[in-house]
Amino acid sequence: MASHSNLDFYLSPPHPCGYLPGQTATNLFANPKVAMDITRYSALARLGFRRSGRLVYRPHCPRCSACLAVRIPVDQFQPNRSQQRAWKINQDLSAICCPVEFRAEHFDLFYRYLKGRHAKGGMDNSTPEDYLSFIASGWSETSLIEFRDAKNNKLLAVAVTDTLTDGISAVYSFFDPTLKRRSLGVYIILWEINEAKRLNLPYVYLGYWIKACQKMQYKSAFRPLEVYQSKKWSIFEET
Known part of the structure; x- marks a missing residue:
């Protein structure tokens, strides 16, 4: 677990990478229980985060840095x-x-x-x-x-x-x-x-x-x- 601007982040379990066949991926997620708004999300976007539905995430793979925002x-x-x-x-x-x-x-x-x-x-x-x-x-x-x-x-x-x-x-x-x-x-x-x-x-x-x-x-x-x-x-x- 990490923290930034009073927002906690959690690592997902390893899962098959959706972009590179045969690779395993993990994502860093903003705590979905903490209220998100456009100002906070904009600040996270400047740090390379994206959203999928209401979940805000960034790839965080220990042995791979192929995903570039x-x-x-x-x-x-x-x-x-x-x-x-x-x-x-x-x-x-x-x-x-x-x-x-x-x-x-x-x-x-x-x-x-x-x-x-x-x-x-x-x-x-x-x-x-x-x-x-x-x-x-x-x-x-x-x-x-x-x-x-x-x-x-x-x-x-x-x-x-x-x-x-x-x-x-x-x-x-x-x-x-x-x-x-x-x-x-x-x-x-x-x-x-x-x-x-x-x-x-x-x-x-x-x-x-x-x-x-x-x-x-x-x-x-x-x-x-x-x-x-x-x-x-x-x-x-x-x-």
């Missing part, structure tokens, strides 16, 4: 050509901010996304209750951003975002897995960058990046990128 400094960000294409091709989408509540249309898209992109990843048999407990916390300033085709109002993507005191945290996003040409995952992050600028917030927090995890490589394409290492944020230099 990363964030985009939005005022310095420069989109590359493929990101510019993703932005342009999705200008026909409308973005609608929704409260955090269960919607069958969202869950259907979430389910199809997991089956199409993350089959056998541990979440692809999620129930509606699993889904809602994953995206909601009860204490965070969370929004569901719908991205719809403006022509036919079809739902193509949903971004789950938390508004922190110093940025936007990209909690999760899911989208139509058949629309590869649109690069919807990339577009959502670009939208979040622009939203952070609109709100005068300096960062977009992207969660964790792991060099050996192919599904996370898209994050390192957003430059400049900052990484939390050795108890400080610095510019990411991939080696």
Whole structure:
């Protein structure tokens, strides 16, 4: 057990790593019995923590440091050509901010996304209750951003975002897995960058990046990128 700012932390039991096959992982959790709020959570996000539902955690593996918390400094960000294409091709989408509540249309898209992109990843048999407990916390300033085709109002993507005191945290996003040409995952992050600028917030927090995890490589394409290492944020230099 550790302590920070009157908040206790507990290590989870070892469990199979969800990112690196064959590896064992442990997480450092903030005590869920202690009241969390957006100010406290924002301070923890600056220390590399994330949330899953109402639980706030950070990977804490004794023999592995592969999980690196990363964030985009939005005022310095420069989109590359493929990101510019993703932005342009999705200008026909409308973005609608929704409260955090269960919607069958969202869950259907979430389910199809997991089956199409993350089959056998541990979440692809999620129930509606699993889904809602994953995206909601009860204490965070969370929004569901719908991205719809403006022509036919079809739902193509949903971004789950938390508004922190110093940025936007990209909690999760899911989208139509058949629309590869649109690069919807990339577009959502670009939208979040622009939203952070609109709100005068300096960062977009992207969660964790792991060099050996192919599904996370898209994050390192957003430059400049900052990484939390050795108890400080610095510019990411991939080696």
